[in-house]
Amino acid sequence: MNAFLQERITGMRTVQIFNAEKQEAEKFRAINREYTQANLDSILYYAVFFPVVEIISAAALGLMVWYGAKGVIGGEVTLGALIAFPIYINMLFRPIRMLADKFNTLQMGLVASERVFAVLDQTDRVENQGNVKPERFQGEVEFDHVWFAYNDEDFVLKDVSFRINPGETLAIVGSTGSGKTTIINLLNRFYDIQKGHIKIDGTDIREFDLYAMRRRVALVLQDVFLFSGTVFENITLRDSDISREQVIEAAKMIGAHEFIQKLPGGYDYKVMERGATLSMGQRQLISFIRALVFNPDILILDEATSSIDPETESVIQFAIETLIAKRTSIIIAHRLSTIRHANNILVLQKGAVLEFGSHESLLKIDDGHYKQLYEMQFLQLEEA
Numbered sequence: 001m002n003a004f005l006q007e008r009i010t011g012m013r014t015v016q017i018f019n020a021e022k023q024e025a026e027k028f029r030a031i032n033r034e035y036t037q038a039n040l041d042s043i044l045y046y047a048v049f050f051p052v053v054e055i056i057s058a059a060a061l062g063l064m065v066w067y068g069a070k071g072v073i074g075g076e077v078t079l080g081a082l083i084a085f086p087i088y089i090n091m092l093f094r095p096i097r098m099l100a101d102k103f104n105t106l107q108m109g110l111v112a113s114e115r116v117f118a119v120l121d122q123t124d125r126v127e128n129q130g131n132v133k134p135e136r137f138q139g140e141v142e143f144d145h146v147w148f149a150y151n152d153e154d155f156v157l158k159d160v161s162f163r164i165n166p167g168e169t170l171a172i173v174g175s176t177g178s179g180k181t182t183i184i185n186l187l188n189r190f191y192d193i194q195k196g197h198i199k200i201d202g203t204d205i206r207e208f209d210l211y212a213m214r215r216r217v218a219l220v221l222q223d224v225f226l227f228s229g230t231v232f233e234n235i236t237l238r239d240s241d242i243s244r245e246q247v248i249e250a251a252k253m254i255g256a257h258e259f260i261q262k263l264p265g266g267y268d269y270k271v272m273e274r275g276a277t278l279s280m281g282q283r284q285l286i287s288f289i290r291a292l293v294f295n296p297d298i299l300i301l302d303e304a305t306s307s308i309d310p311e312t313e314s315v316i317q318f319a320i321e322t323l324i325a326k327r328t329s330i331i332i333a334h335r336l337s338t339i340r341h342a343n344n345i346l347v348l349q350k351g352a353v354l355e356f357g358s359h360e361s362l363l364k365i366d367d368g369h370y371k372q373l374y375e376m377q378f379l380q381l382e383e384a
Ligand SMILES: Nc1ncnc2c1ncn2[C@@H]1O[C@H](COP(=O)(O)OP(=O)(O)OP(=O)(O)O)[C@@H](O)[C@H]1O
Pocket: 150, 151, 156, 174, 175, 176, 177, 178, 179, 180, 181, 182, 183
């Protein structure tokens, strides 16, 4: 019931847009009824079990006094034994009564513990066995015959190899599901690869201390996640080493200082529920400041696919150029302006490298995939 509620509240807009309030409310009522029924059932068992034990114990005591008193009168039983007996009986029945009492609690505990153990038993996480702690990266990135599957043998990346020189920008293009996001997941070691090597500055990333490595790599995701808190806190992520001046400087460099100042409270503006009170473009800009202020050696950007107005477009374009200046960058790009400025372009198809090279060199390939993509999508835009 909690999961259902949480999902419907976060997805409230979708529910409203599709006029699904009635169905969802009905579904909730059904789940609620089921929950009530389960509760009533457990109360019923409790109500039956508990008195039954009580009655048996009371009956036992009654019988014992009845026969015991006869025995005392007849001289077969001593008075002491008659008094000791109910105490023993009580000792026997108290635990049973308690058992009935605890039965309910036990049931609830069992269900809860099942879930806790399911989480504890989760083993697929990346082991941090590396001990190389780089202060800084030069920024050379190499994928060397990388094979990777999220599940078993279902390879999402097949024999992917490429190299980025320090300070250069690589743009990754490819249709949806081709494995672009997967490549950046791997570079951050959110998953370990099955075959091949991923190297930064010539060292396999598995040899780095995970935290030291991730400190030098910044990642800006497709969908920006903002926490409830102030804009300032969302930029520094509560890293006390970052001063307000640094944040403002970075915001100015990105070109977001003005809009933040206009918010009520400026940098102390409280961001609500995942940033719902900010526009997509604004959220994107905040995530750019977040990345810039950490001054990473390697910057990874999963460009948002959503189309934005030309004005914001130019602001974001400027921000991206600021971000990638003077550092190794990987951009999953959808905009021609970003793609064309990259030193190299990697064309990915179904998890394999189809083409690799600069914008000019890729356009020279007859019937090349990139050339087709360019002619189909971008040329029209330019002419328009
Ligand atoms: N966590 C996951 N578990 C299992 N399979 C996954 C997972 N994430 C992605 N995949 C699969 O891996 C493939 C590549 O996904 P990926 O997210 O890398 O695509 P993409 O190129 O980034 O696409 P898009 O342009 O839509 O963002 C897809 O077939 C997808 O179904």
